[in-house]
Amino acid sequence: MLRPRTEWESFIKHRKSMGPIFTALVGVAFVIVTLRLWHLQIVQYSSLADRAENNRVRQMTLDGRRGKILDRNGFPMVDSRPSFQLSLIPEDVDNPRETLDFLRRRVDFDVDSTLDKMRHSPSFQTIVIKKDIDREDVAFVEENRLDLPGVFLEVKAWRNYIFGQEASHILGYLGAISSAQLAKAPKSVYSMDDFIGQYGIEKVHERTLRGAKGYKRVEVDAAGRELALLEVIRPKSGHDLRLTIDFTTQTAAERAFEGKMGAAVAIDPNNGDIIAALSKPGFDPNVFAHGISGDSWKKFIQDEFHPLQNRITRGQYPPGSTFKIIMAAAALEEGIVSPETTIYCPGHYRLGQRTYRCWKKAGHGSMNLTSALIQSCDVYFYTVGLRLGIDRIAKYAKMFGLGKRTNINLGAESPGLVPSTDWKKKARGKPWIMGETVSCSIGQGYNLVTPIQQAIMIAAIANGGKLVTPRLVNSPRPGTGDRPGANPKSVSVSPDTISVIRNALRLVVTAPHGTAWRIKNGPYSYAGKTGTSQVVRMKKNETSDIEEIKFKHRDHALFVGFAPFDDPKIAVAVIVEHAGHGGEAAAPVARKIMDAYLQKINVPPSTPQITGHVTDKSVLPMENPL
Amino acid sequence: MSDIELPEHRFLRNFDFMLLAITLTLCALGVTVIYSSNLQSDSEFMRSLYIRQLYWVGISLVAMSIVIWIDYRLIERMAYPLYFFGVGCLAAVGFSGRVIGGSQRWLSVGGFNIQSSEIMKIILIILIARIFDDMRKEGDLGVLDLAKPLIFTLIPFAIVARQPDLGTAMIFIIVFGCMAFFNGIQRRIIIWTAGISAFLAPVSWFMLKPYQQERILTILNPDADPMGHGYQMIQSKIAIGSGGLWGKGIFEGTQSKLNFLPAKHTDFIFSVFAEEAGFVGAMIFITIFFFFLMRLLEIVLHARDKFGSLVVAGILCMITFNFFYNLGMTLGLFPIVGIPLPFISYGGSSLLTNFLGIGLALNISVSRYKLG
Numbered sequence: 001m002l003r004p005r006t007e008w009e010s011f012i013k014h015r016k017s018m019g020p021i022f023t024a025l026v027g028v029a030f031v032i033v034t035l036r037l038w039h040l041q042i043v044q045y046s047s048l049a050d051r052a053e054n055n056r057v058r059q060m061t062l063d064g065r066r067g068k069i070l071d072r073n074g075f076p077m078v079d080s081r082p083s084f085q086l087s088l089i090p091e092d093v094d095n096p097r098e099t100l101d102f103l104r105r106r107v108d109f110d111v112d113s114t115l116d117k118m119r120h121s122p123s124f125q126t127i128v129i130k131k132d133i134d135r136e137d138v139a140f141v142e143e144n145r146l147d148l149p150g151v152f153l154e155v156k157a158w159r160n161y162i163f164g165q166e167a168s169h170i171l172g173y174l175g176a177i178s179s180a181q182l183a184k185a186p187k188s189v190y191s192m193d194d195f196i197g198q199y200g201i202e203k204v205h206e207r208t209l210r211g212a213k214g215y216k217r218v219e220v221d222a223a224g225r226e227l228a229l230l231e232v233i234r235p236k237s238g239h240d241l242r243l244t245i246d247f248t249t250q251t252a253a254e255r256a257f258e259g260k261m262g263a264a265v266a267i268d269p270n271n272g273d274i275i276a277a278l279s280k281p282g283f284d285p286n287v288f289a290h291g292i293s294g295d296s297w298k299k300f301i302q303d304e305f306h307p308l309q310n311r312i313t314r315g316q317y318p319p320g321s322t323f324k325i326i327m328a329a330a331a332l333e334e335g336i337v338s339p340e341t342t343i344y345c346p347g348h349y350r351l352g353q354r355t356y357r358c359w360k361k362a363g364h365g366s367m368n369l370t371s372a373l374i375q376s377c378d379v380y381f382y383t384v385g386l387r388l389g390i391d392r393i394a395k396y397a398k399m400f401g402l403g404k405r406t407n408i409n410l411g412a413e414s415p416g417l418v419p420s421t422d423w424k425k426k427a428r429g430k431p432w433i434m435g436e437t438v439s440c441s442i443g444q445g446y447n448l449v450t451p452i453q454q455a456i457m458i459a460a461i462a463n464g465g466k467l468v469t470p471r472l473v474n475s476p477r478p479g480t481g482d483r484p485g486a487n488p489k490s491v492s493v494s495p496d497t498i499s500v501i502r503n504a505l506r507l508v509v510t511a512p513h514g515t516a517w518r519i520k521n522g523p524y525s526y527a528g529k530t531g532t533s534q535v536v537r538m539k540k541n542e543t544s545d546i547e548e549i550k551f552k553h554r555d556h557a558l559f560v561g562f563a564p565f566d567d568p569k570i571a572v573a574v575i576v577e578h579a580g581h582g583g584e585a586a587a588p589v590a591r592k593i594m595d596a597y598l599q600k601i602n603v604p605p606s607t608p609q610i611t612g613h614v615t616d617k618s619v620l621p622m623e624n625p626l
Numbered sequence: 627m628s629d630i631e632l633p634e635h636r637f638l639r640n641f642d643f644m645l646l647a648i649t650l651t652l653c654a655l656g657v658t659v660i661y662s663s664n665l666q667s668d669s670e671f672m673r674s675l676y677i678r679q680l681y682w683v684g685i686s687l688v689a690m691s692i693v694i695w696i697d698y699r700l701i702e703r704m705a706y707p708l709y710f711f712g713v714g715c716l717a718a719v720g721f722s723g724r725v726i727g728g729s730q731r732w733l734s735v736g737g738f739n740i741q742s743s744e745i746m747k748i749i750l751i752i753l754i755a756r757i758f759d760d761m762r763k764e765g766d767l768g769v770l771d772l773a774k775p776l777i778f779t780l781i782p783f784a785i786v787a788r789q790p791d792l793g794t795a796m797i798f799i800i801v802f803g804c805m806a807f808f809n810g811i812q813r814r815i816i817i818w819t820a821g822i823s824a825f826l827a828p829v830s831w832f833m834l835k836p837y838q839q840e841r842i843l844t845i846l847n848p849d850a851d852p853m854g855h856g857y858q859m860i861q862s863k864i865a866i867g868s869g870g871l872w873g874k875g876i877f878e879g880t881q882s883k884l885n886f887l888p889a890k891h892t893d894f895i896f897s898v899f900a901e902e903a904g905f906v907g908a909m910i911f912i913t914i915f916f917f918f919l920m921r922l923l924e925i926v927l928h929a930r931d932k933f934g935s936l937v938v939a940g941i942l943c944m945i946t947f948n949f950f951y952n953l954g955m956t957l958g959l960f961p962i963v964g965i966p967l968p969f970i971s972y973g974g975s976s977l978l979t980n981f982l983g984i985g986l987a988l989n990i991s992v993s994r995y996k997l998g
Contacts, residue, residue, distance in 0.1 A: 006764050007762055007763065007764040008932070010764050010765060011809075011810075011932050011935075014809075014810045015808065015926070015927060015935060015939075016927065018808055018926075018927075018939075019923060019927050022923055022942075023920070023923070026916065026919055026946060029950045030912060030916055032959075033912060033950070033953050033954070033957065034909065034912070036957045036958075036959060037866070037900070037905055037908050037909070037957070038905065040863060040866050040867040040957065041866060041867055041869055041870055041871065041900070041904060041905040041908070042870070042871060042905060044867050045867055045868070045870045045871070047867075048863065048864050048866075048867025048868045049867065049868040049870060051864045051867075051868070052864050052865065052867075052868035052880055052881055052886075052901075053868075055861075055864065055880070055881065055884070055886045056880045056881075056884055056886075219880075219884070220884070221883075221884040221885050221886075222884055222885035222886045227884070
């Protein structure tokens with residue numbers, strides 16, 4: 001078939017022009033592709049190579065085992081046990097509702113809140129369904145793996161406060177790291193979901209306990225499966241911490257305090273080691289250690305008896321008659337009285353227009369220093385106090401460690417308050433009034449002490465005048481324990497003065513009129529001083545509940561003491577809130593604590609009492625003081 | 627030298643061995659990269675994909691040989707029956723086709739799944755060439771001249787776009803446009819087309835399905851939705867970029883081995899290659915492809931008749947467009963649509979189509995000096 005020549009020729013002519021056009025277009029595309037390749041493979045190479053590496057390599061943190069907290073004999077009080085945590089990765093769960101409902105058949109958890117979390121977090125991020133699931137649940141998940149896509153088990157260390165509430169204010173608890181703490185800490189040490197010590201020993205000794213994290217770098221595929229182990233840096237375990245607490249004594253103290261509020265501190269008067277310490281009401285650290293719910297936290301915070309407050313170091317109480325120990329030391333040292341000086345107590349004391357009562361309305365009659373301490377005569381100490389003046393009283397109070405922090409290494413501590421003329425001018429802007437000296441002389445008024453200060457004070461009497469530094473951690477590793485209490489400061493009070501006071505305190509227990517007579521029949525030779533401190537009155541119409549008003553108005557019962565008298569091994573300070581008289585409510589508690597410890601360290605019971613109620617059956621050593 | 631030459635000798639002398647060699651080189655490269663991309667797969671099937679691709683290369687070579695030996699003027703005569711057969715197949719897919727990846731594209735014939743829209747590309751090229759050839763018109767074509775081929779283009783376009791496979795559907799239009807342009811059209815048509823396109827672009831935006839819109843938006847900011855539509859794009863760029871200058875080494879690509887790269891042996895095979903071969907390898911590859919295209923252009927420019935020239939021009943446009951669109955897509959420059967990399971991507975239908983195209987080109991090139 002022949003074609004018109006012109007048509008063919010015009011086509012050839014046209015197609016010839018197409019060659020360069022096509023070549024140019026392809027050339028441009030070629031250049032664009034080249035530039036783009038250059039951009040990605042050369043210019044952006046390092047950042048994209050990093051991203052490929054991030055895709056490929058997953059770095060997993062390996063937590064170091066947290067150190068245990070042991071008692072002085074190596075008995076564990078806090079440890080970490082392995083626990084199973086049920087988690088899921090949203091993007092691997094095909095049908096969330098169905099999968100979770102299936103899981104719910106066996107495992108008790110909130111399906112809706114889990115679904116809600118899944119909706120509000122990135123699809124690749126692990127979501128915790130339930131922590132610390134029990135063995136049956138673990139078995140169920142293992143058996144039904146195929147029906148639970150995306151759901152998996154993780155092994156986590158579970159902080160375990162073995163004895164629940166016991167010594168909770170000392171041990172403290174772990175809590176989720178706050179953003180502020182995270183910002184302060186070095187990056188390699190903590191990450192977002194870490195739990196760190198937030199209270200007590202757990203907080204103060206976080207560095208020792210926590211150990212160091214390790215890392216595992218694994219090659220993963222897009223589905224997150226681990227294909228190869230690339231690198232492992234093993235985590236380092238934290239160091240165990242050995243406390244000075246004696247677990248047996250602690251338990252005895254906890255039992256003695258059952259149903260009571262307040263605080264108790266038992267200390268070794270020779271070196272300041274804290275043998276037992278408690279604050280009631282307490283809390284169970286296990287509730288905190290794995291994330292506490294907002295509601296439970298609120299309940300703790302709003303509790304009117306403040307279970308989270310550590311009364312041992314932060315509870316400030318009027319010392320009441322226990323302060324008479326300080327008064328006695330001051331009076332003897334300043335030459336106000338000699339041990340033989342007598343002062344007559346008619347049952348009240350007049351100062352100007354006001355009358356100050358002795359606790360015994362009928363009066364104690366003629367009192368010397370020893371009998372005044374034995375019977376806790378108020379009038380004797382009013383008289384002595386006025387002769388001393390508040391500033392000299394303050395000097396001795398401070399000498400015995402009151403009014404300033406004891407430096408126990410346990411977080412925030414209250415200093416208490418030792419009033420003086422200077423203090424009042426500064427704090428209140430008013431001059432000191434004589435009448436205030438009167439109430440301060442018997443440990444009321446502005447006076448405030450903490451249980452730990454009380455313990456240090458009585459320890460100084462027990463050990464012959466040495467002011468020890470309290471110590472909670474007894475660790476052979478240098479740098480991990482508290483400051484050693486090896487060189488306690490001596491109180492600048494003569495040995496004679498201390499001796500007079502010591503003997504008097506022994507008689508407080510043993511003398512027929514001694515205020516601590518209730519404990520005289522115990523197996524050891526105790527000495528001590530009772531106290532009853534008035535609680536600040538509330539306005540009567542503040543609450544309608546009569547029982548509650550009465551409770552809140554009841555006096556605090558105090559006792560400070562030590563045993564055995566000749567060679568003190570333990571000094572104790574006890575405050576039982578709203579419990580009435582010290583001799584009645586606090587001294588028996590203190591005795592139980594001392595008994596438990598002395599028995600534990602095998603101190604032989606002392607011979608029958610000097611006062612000689614030999615026929616009394618209760619004099620016999622108790623087989624089991626607990 | 628004798629004036630008389632045996633047909634066999636003439637064939638051997640005129641046969642474009644270079645084109646065939648380059649084609650086979652590309653295929654070999656494709657099979658290697660397919661092998662590499664599924665090297666560590668859990669699935670036996672995935673690991674053996676390269677063998678399936680080899681089968682397809684074999685089938686395609688047979689098909690190509692047949693096409694080479696047929697007188698292409700016979701093919702020209704068969705253009706209309708072929709077209710209606712192709713449209714029939716496309717329509718049949720709509721009713722009985724297998725659903726893979728959410729769209730109906732496949733026609734199952736005797737155990738082989740053939741994407742009929744792929745074969746349709748070649749058929750359409752043949753038909754358009756035939757129509758233009760039939761016009762016997764001197765000079766540029768007018769609007770009325772274009773109406774008929776345009777209608778024949780829009781029929782398969784509509785069917786394929788409905789599947790929905792916008793990528794392939796787009797190629798029908800592109801091929802038609804390129805062939806018309808190559809044949810020569812009046813300048814005002816070009817101007818009008820450009821104007822109308824500019825006007826219609828925003829309108830057509832609203833006619834796209836939401837997922838298609840998202841894919842286009844993804845180009846602008848893939849990081850906005852890193853786990854969704856941006857994922858493929860980001861992973862592809864990471865794969866290519868992390869290859870660097872020299873690449874991670876053959877069979878050493880992590881993005882593909884560890885499955886971070888989706889569609890790695892099909893649409894994103896270039897990413898696998900560029901990750902392993904680096905900038906240098908990628909440059910060598912596109913340079914080879916450039917020569918391949920230039921070779922085809924030679925045939926277009928020297929074909930001895932209008933039909934042949936137009937057919938090869940259509941094939942050239944198809945392959946060129948596929949090639950650059952696929953590269954642009956893997957490089958994060960174009961929206962993601964299912965357009966494979968010619969001769970490299972896994973997929974029998976597209977391989978067969980491209981080989982048929984090369985067969986036609988070789989046929990026409992051999993016939994170049996034949997006397998009419």
